[in-house]
Amino acid sequence: MLTPDQIAIVKSTVPLLESAGPAITQHFYQRMFSHNPELKDIFNLSHQHSGGQPVALFNAVAAYAKYIDNLPVLTAAVERIAHKHTSFNIQPEQYNIVGHHLIQTLKELAPDAFTAEVEDAWAAAYQQLANIFIGREAEIYQANASAAGGWQGARKFKVQEKHQESELVTSFVFVPVDGQPVVDFQPGQYLGIRVQPESSDYQEIRQYSLSDRANGNSYRISVKREAAQDTNGKPGIVSNYLHDHIEVNDKLELFAPAGDFFFTDHQRPVVVISAGVGLTPMISIVETLAAKQYQQPVLFLHACENSAQHSFARRIHELSECLPLNSHIWYRQDNAAENQEGLSLNIHHGLMQLESVKSQLPLVDGDFYLCGPVGFMQFAKQQLLELGVDQRRIHYEVFGPHKDF
Secondary structure, X not given: OOOHHHHHHHHHOHHHHHHHOOHHHHHHHHHHHHHOHHHHHOOOHHHHHHOHHHXXXXXXXXXXXXXXXXXXXXXXXXXXXHHHHHHOOOOHHHHHHHHHHHHHHHHHXXXXXXXXXXXXXXXXXXXXXXXXXXXXXXXXXXXXXXXXXXXXXXXXXXXXXXXXXXXXXXXXXXXXXXXXOOOOOOOOOEEEEXXXXXOOOOOEEEEEEEOOOOOOOOEEEEEEOOOHHHOOOOOOHHHHHHHHHOOOOOEEEEEEEEOOOOOOOOOOOXXXXXXXXXXXXXXXXXXXHHHOOOOOOEEEEEEEOOHHHOOOHHHHHHHXXXXXXXXXXXXXXXXXXXXXXXXXXXXXXXXXXXXXXXXXXXXXXXXXXXXXXXXXXXXXXXXXXHOOOOHHHEEEEOOOOOOOO
């Protein structure tokens, strides 16, 4: 338990943190990877290169210091991060390494301000935070391990199916090598996957949304091939490896499903809004609703570049025959003539404009789920707010380091 003096000292460093900005966490990662290179097997180095992870960590550290006397404000952030940590199989002893390098970073960047008293306060504050995460992650690990079909740590799976969904997206269906059942998941959650691409010096762990309903036997993910222009000049290491090198019967390691973004059944209308490969958790939600014979209206709204990049078009058409489901698709490139043959699709052109489907939106009583690039979700959320949707009924998932908007 922190003393009142320690809380006051940590809060007094907030201006220092804010003035230094993400330079703190950039220095932290450089320091940690230099002294503990084995952690490169855990951290997503692509997010290090893009700058996304240092910014996300800085925002988390600054928020913790700011609200250290009101920790319930951070409950949602703790839950989100704890789930992500379990998909990396983070262990308690690794918190000691992170804590050491964080304290040393603060000492090195602000030697005058970071006195012995400040160091003691921050060490106590970090340990408090680490204990919160270790405790919550232990609960998630235990829940996964004790559930039917569950496990903890890495588990060997093999590829049962591989098929192309569109120009850029390929689906992989995994079954466990041990032939035993797999734990169920909530629609919207993701899997942690660990591979060792030939082009990488380290093991790589990524999270991919599950793109089918839970069935107790297998998992499906649908992966977009990330080109260089999508990832700050560097092609996606793992996505390209999966597309080009992983085939049926190949084996890899999976961590149990996790994630705090998932569909919650309130027995009211549901609207799923996505762009690009952000439709993967939405497909899981709609497949789950179909299996439950959901009786409330479901609206599927999706944006992509063109029909060649439109994944799961036929499946959504099929589901519309067994659900009260209506769909609208926006192609940014104007190619209406390329509408997929035989499918009853409501095609629009340009950017997604929700005003054009306002009459079908359950503005008062619906639940809205968003996934896609951050800019797209900001754009869609702002439209929903302007149309009068209560912010509490708007839920979203960010691929990669979390960003609030």
